[in-house]
Amino acid sequence: MLNKTKLLLKNNLIIGTLIKIKDVLPNDYRKKSVRMMLLLFLNSLLEMVGLAAFLPLFSVILQPGMIHSHRLLSPIYNTIGFTSDNQFILALAGIIVFSITVKNTASLLIVRTQAKFSLTLYQYFAKRLHQFYYSKGFPFFKKINSNIILRNINTIPSQFANQMVLPMFNLLTELMILLLILTGLLLYDAKAIFLLALTILPIFLIFYNWVKGRSLRLENEANSIAPKLTQSIFQSVHGFADVEITNTQKRFSKRISDYIGQLVQLNIKRTVYNAAPTKVIETGMVITILAITIYGLYFLPDRAGLTALLGIFALAAYRILPSVNRIMLALISIKGYQFTFDVINEVKGFTPKQTISEKILFEQAIHINNLSFHFPDSSNNVLNHINLTINKGESIGFIGTSGSGKTTLMNLLLGFWQPTEGNITIDGTQLIPSTLQSWRVRIGYVQQEVYIIDASVAENVAFGLTNEEIDTDKLQRVLQQASLWEFVQSLPEKTNTNIGERGTKLSGGQRQRVGISRALYAGADVLFFDEATSALDTQTEEEITESIRSLADGNLTLIIIAHRKSTLKYCTRIVKIEKGNIQGEMKYNDLL
Structure with a gap:
């Protein structure tokens, strides 16, 4: 009752x-x-x-x-x-x-x-x-x-x-x-x-x-x-x-x-x-x-x-x-x-986690140790027992057919996914949720389609900051490194020029340079390029590749995924991935 x-x-x-x-x-x-x-x-x-x-x-x-x-x-x-x-x-x-x-x-x-x-x-x-x-x-x-x-x-x-x-x-x-x-x-x-x-x-x-x-x-x-x-x-x-x-x-x-x-x-x-x-x-x-x-x-x-x-x-x-x-x-x-x-x-009952951020250093190498991964809604591995070392200051490229697992491997290195088996360590420190924030201070990410907000050049490069918070000297330096400074100086309001939602006022190559500038402004030690030139014409792709080459000076570590072989011409080594497995390593000349 x-x-x-x-x-x-x-x-x-x-x-x-x-x-x-x-x-x-x-x-x-x-x-x-x-x-x-x-x-x-x-x-x-x-x-x-x-x-x-x-x-x-x-x-x-x-x-x-x-x-x-x-x-x-x-x-x-x-x-x-x-x-x-x-x-x-x-x-x-x-x-x-x-x-x-x-x-x-x-x-x-x-x-x-x-x-x-x-x-x-x-x-x-x-x-x-x-x-x-x-x-x-x-x-x-x-x-x-x-x-x-x-x-x-x-x-x-x-x-x-x-x-x-x-x-x-x-x-x-x-x-x-x-x-x-x-x-x-x-x-x-x-x-x-x-x-x-x-x-x-x-x-x-x-x-x-x-x-x-x-x-x-x-x-x-x-x-x-x-x-x-x-x-x-x-x-x-x-x-x-x-x-x-x-x-x-x-x-x-x-x-x-x-x-x-x-x-x-x-x-x-x-x-x-x-x-x-x-x-x-x-x-x-x-x-x-x-x-x-x-x-x-x-x-x-x-x-x-x-x-x-x-x-x-x-x-x-x-x-x-x-x-x-x-x-x-x-x-x-x-x-x-x-x-x-x-x-x-x-x-209901949700409380934001107060994660204790553990410091992570990168002075020597990134180690991928016996790493396997499958998506939560599948039992089939996308990556199988990957073992790889990426030394600080080197430029490493990844090639493979679509669906081979190379982008998934990059997302694991970025911390978007966690390995199903094995682990990733940076100078011996494992990449886990508590070390992600410290790791992301050190990395930059340039996607195939760089996310551009409806704001000025400065606000797009110094992503998430207001105009008052932007360091103009640093802004100029990274724009010069990305070979974008001269173009910006030709704009009506220079770095304060609005470039449109999703960068509608920029060319494909210019949008990629904005992405590179953003990564550099954040103080990245490691730059990830995910098919950054695949949507560009041959000439623009060559220009972006030259910009990437200028960054490979021993201080920055570059990790590049590309379908176009020419994008990888300045990589110190190239890793081929097929069906979730490493098939071997080679030099650029070996691809020709």
Whole structure:
């Protein structure tokens, strides 16, 4: 029986969703949620007090002599020294108007606090999901569609905060208000009917004209930030390899979190603006009732109990109708956005690993020891018992047919995969997760398609850094080493020239030189070239090969994969790999 009751509660939309929200919230947010519930209850009491405040006003208006016979009102009347009943009634009405204004101001502050709580959840879960996906590493980014990752990092947390948590707060608030109002009405007169016959269109128009400009500026500002946020997420996801190699994941994570922080503040304002119309209309209704009261006191001699009753329930009705409307909207939103839990639950219990980085030196050689590897979804080895030594300062090339395993071997050397058997050591230190960060400080990676962001030459070379952080002397030096300096000097804004998304304003060879410059700027001791010239024409390939030759001066270690034999002409030795096995070593002349 108990289990069935629990199941029924979980299946209930409101209770089940509350349980789900509680389960995904981190501990500090769970504590904050208790405070939010207390604020919800306080807000409901304020709403009820606001309605009840009119009872004494209508009583003294419609019951002549009550002011002088009432045990509380009579002493107040005599102590303050009112000279007429009308004077007392006007003072009481003024106090009520002031109290309602204070109540509505407090209510807006509560709404702001609730919005801040919900929307900072957006920032928290977006950052957590970004960290979570990066913790999954290279295999995850190779397997999952990038658009799904982008949606999950940005859109889903926003929908969870705006369409799930906020509506739940609104729903609970309106349910409490509705319950208190209905209870009060039941106690006052069970046979009463509801009536609503007032409109405050002029007040609404004044408020709309006041808020529309502010709302427009808010949306424009949010609209200008959104592309920057999307761009930063896009760059960090699509540039995964470069982010990992340059150890700039924390920089991107912070940048994304900062942009989201700005959007959170704007969303808090938007929420307050959305909540304000109801409060303005309510205040307008109070002013309207005051005007009717003044008119009745001076121009309508009859006062009837029925009129008081209708007035009371008119006040109740004007609050009940919006509550019902908001409850319906909240239920539709909560029901429609249940799918957000599927993504949010991915980071339930996830804590970013605080990996202790072990230092790795490279003064002698890289040793590949009896290395075998197969992909997680396969039992067939891609590499079989590879043994190889790469000495510091040498240029080594790898050749082989497509699918032979040479790129997989490079990805193992880059740390994107871990060997199934055997290991890789650098000066005797094994390449494992705890030594990866130190190793990546020493390496650079030039892919077949260099990842170019929609930014300046300088920002592309000093990947992950802002303009203020870039060392201009170092920038010039690496551009000269990559034979790109003269070209950059011909650009309209030199190193500050925007080169377009994915380098659309550059040639293939120039994009490769940007990749080489990036690797050198990061201070690499080892440069990896993965088919860096395969998509280039013969002349450009020759130019890039000459640039590679100029780097092979004994200080840099070059590891080159190529299909074109000419790319390997300056390698000290060339290793042939076929079907996951080393077939032999040779010199460039042996290939001719």
